[in-house]
Amino acid sequence: xxxxxxxxxxxxxxxxxxxxxxxxxxxxxxxxxxxxxxxxxxxxxxxxxxxxxxxxxxxxxxxxxxxxxxxxxxxxxxxxx
Amino acid sequence: xxxxxxxxxxxxxxxxxxxxxxxxxxxxxxxxxxxxxxxxxxxxxxxxxxxxxxxxxxxxxxxxxxxxxxxxxxxxxxxxxxxxxxxxxxxxxxxxxxxxxxxxxxxxxxxxxxxxxxxxxxxxxxxxxxxxxxxxxxxxxxxxxxxxxxxxxxxxxxxxxxxxxxxxxxxxxxxxxxxxxxxxxxxxxxxxxxxxxxxxxxxxxxxxxxxxxxxxxxxxxxxxxxxxxxxxxxxxxxxxxxxxxxxxxxxxxxxxxxxxxxxxxxxxxxxxxxxxxxxxxxxxxxxxxxxxxxxxxxxxxxxxxxxxxxxxxxxxxxxxxxxxxxxxxxxxx
Numbered sequence: 001x002x003x004x005x006x007x008x009x010x011x012x013x014x015x016x017x018x019x020x021x022x023x024x025x026x027x028x029x030x031x032x033x034x035x036x037x038x039x040x041x042x043x044x045x046x047x048x049x050x051x052x053x054x055x056x057x058x059x060x061x062x063x064x065x066x067x068x069x070x071x072x073x074x075x076x077x078x079x080x081x
Numbered sequence: 082x083x084x085x086x087x088x089x090x091x092x093x094x095x096x097x098x099x100x101x102x103x104x105x106x107x108x109x110x111x112x113x114x115x116x117x118x119x120x121x122x123x124x125x126x127x128x129x130x131x132x133x134x135x136x137x138x139x140x141x142x143x144x145x146x147x148x149x150x151x152x153x154x155x156x157x158x159x160x161x162x163x164x165x166x167x168x169x170x171x172x173x174x175x176x177x178x179x180x181x182x183x184x185x186x187x188x189x190x191x192x193x194x195x196x197x198x199x200x201x202x203x204x205x206x207x208x209x210x211x212x213x214x215x216x217x218x219x220x221x222x223x224x225x226x227x228x229x230x231x232x233x234x235x236x237x238x239x240x241x242x243x244x245x246x247x248x249x250x251x252x253x254x255x256x257x258x259x260x261x262x263x264x265x266x267x268x269x270x271x272x273x274x275x276x277x278x279x280x281x282x283x284x285x286x287x288x289x290x291x292x293x294x295x296x297x298x299x300x301x302x303x304x305x306x307x308x309x310x311x312x313x314x315x316x317x318x319x320x321x322x323x324x325x326x327x328x329x330x331x332x333x334x335x336x337x338x339x340x341x342x343x344x345x346x347x348x349x350x351x352x353x354x355x356x357x358x359x360x361x362x363x364x365x366x367x368x369x370x371x372x373x374x375x376x377x378x379x380x381x382x383x384x385x386x387x388x389x390x391x392x393x394x395x396x397x398x399x400x401x402x403x404x405x406x407x408x409x410x411x412x413x414x
Contacts, residue, residue: 019299041299044318048356051322060322061276061283 003029006073006081013053014069017046029070036069054081111251118255121186129187130180130337137179141172144385151175151384158306160379173380177225180334185228186259198233199335202344206328209347210237216282216325217347220316222293222371223383225332226340231289233342234330235264239286242267243278245294282325290316292367295390301357302392303364306372311392317363321352327363329370333378345370 011024019042027036038046047063050072058079066072121129141148151171152164161167202210209215219234221227231240244267247253257267268277281288292312293305300311320327326347333341350363375382 039298041313041315044315044322045356047322048318048352048359052352052354052356059279059283061279064279065276 001081003073003077006076007069009053010050010069010072010076013049014046017042017049019045027069029068029073031069032067033069033072050076056081107249107251110249111255114252114255118186118259121183124187126187126338129183133180133183134176136183137176138172140179141175147385148175150387154384154386154388155379157308157389158375158384160306160376170379171384174382174384177334177381178383178385181226181228184226184338197339198332199339199341200344201341203346205346206344209326209328210234210287212285214285216285216323217287218282218316218320218325218327219287219289219344220292220327220329220367221289221331222291222374223386224371224374224378225334225381227291227332229340230330230332230342231287232265234287234289237287239264239266239281239284240289241278241281241286242289243291244269278319279323282319282323288319288325292316292364293371293386293388295386295388300392301360301364303361303368305368305388308389309392310388311390312364312368314360314364316367317350317360318356320350320363321356321359327367329367331371331374333381343374 007029011027014027014036015022015024017038019037019039022036033043033046043064047060050063054076056076056079058075062075063072066075124132148171151174152167155161155167155170155174156164161170209217219231219240221230231242234240242265246269247256278288293310294313296311296313299314301314301317302309303312304310305312316327319325326349328347329345331343333343335341348366350359350366353359
């Protein structure tokens with residue numbers, strides 16, 4: 001799977017998990033998690049949905065502290081996605 | 082999306098007055114709390130307990146709004162047969178809360194933690210507590226001495242309590258100084274370090290959370306004594322995403338300075354892939370356990386708490402995304 005494909009699937013997961021409806025076409029690797037309106041509570045929704053979508057095991061605190069969408073993609077790539 | 086201007090306009094007259102009045106109120110409050118702590122440190126435990134009971138009674142008599150709320154909540158929960166019994170339970174609840182505050186402030190030395198506590202825990206839970214590197218989530222409610230229970234458990238492994246900071250920063254600083262150093266720590270509810278709670282679990286610590294707080298944001302509606310109550314989903318999500326077992330626990334005061342600490346067997350809930358349904362299952366289960374604990378000792382539950390507040394309206398506007406920018410969340414009343 002390429003970075004673009006991971007990003008595409010991740011956009012769909014973010015759309016489902018996001019606390020507010022979003023314009024997903026503008027979500028790119030540089031978009032910050034904060035700009036997506038995830039806070040310390042709703043980021044847990046996102047992690048659940050990412051685990052469910054990609055079926056991979058990772059240290060969840062690394063996901064929780066990711067700053068940008070690109071960081072999340074890199075983390076997923078590092079665990080074999 | 083508009084960004085905030087670097088130059089802020091000075092507050093208008095009434096706003097400035099309101100800020101000044103809050104600052105004065107906070108300063109007075111901090112001074113009173115500081116003086117009270119000084120006196121408290123010089124009292125015997127028995128005298129402090131007697132003082133706490135009197136303070137609880139006085140608050141019950143003088144704080145009309147909270148008293149009425151507590152009595153109404155007891156009746157709403159169906160744990161009292163009539164208003165007279167509800168009043169008795171509500172009064173006991175005020176005493177219990179006052180004792181909790183005083184005991185917590187008085188029992189500041191970790192070496193004191195655990196004396197006078199009768200432990201009730203199944204062998205599987207004790208094994209978990211003794212297993213090095215095994216994180217677990219302790220779920221409780223505002224019952225008994227919910228503040229000090231975390232300190233008692235820290236004899237097994239480090240405990241990270243999730244708590245709300247006080248509105249008054251001066252009082253908050255005074256209270257933070259009373260938290261013993263070492264194996265019991267407190268972290269703010271909305272911790273900016275999102276990984277801290279998960280890291281604590283991975284490092285084999287106990288994460289202690291109260292399940293019966295009104296959820297202002299992102300609530301899941303869970304029946305509490307048969308009526309929907311806005312509940313934070315984070316406890317359930319932490320369990321589901323980390324796999325750390327949940328243990329429900331509560332304390333009951335059995336005599337002045339003596340407590341019973343009851344822990345459940347480890348609770349584990351499966352993931353089905355339906356996040357909302359999974360969260361609801363977990364929250365329902367732990368809330369049923371909290372209800373059972375409250376029914377067993379209704380006078381030790383914090384009834385003067387607006388658990389059934391109306392839920393904030395949902396927001397459905399599309400939020401624009403601006404790469405790299407932080408969007409301020411709308412405030413919910």
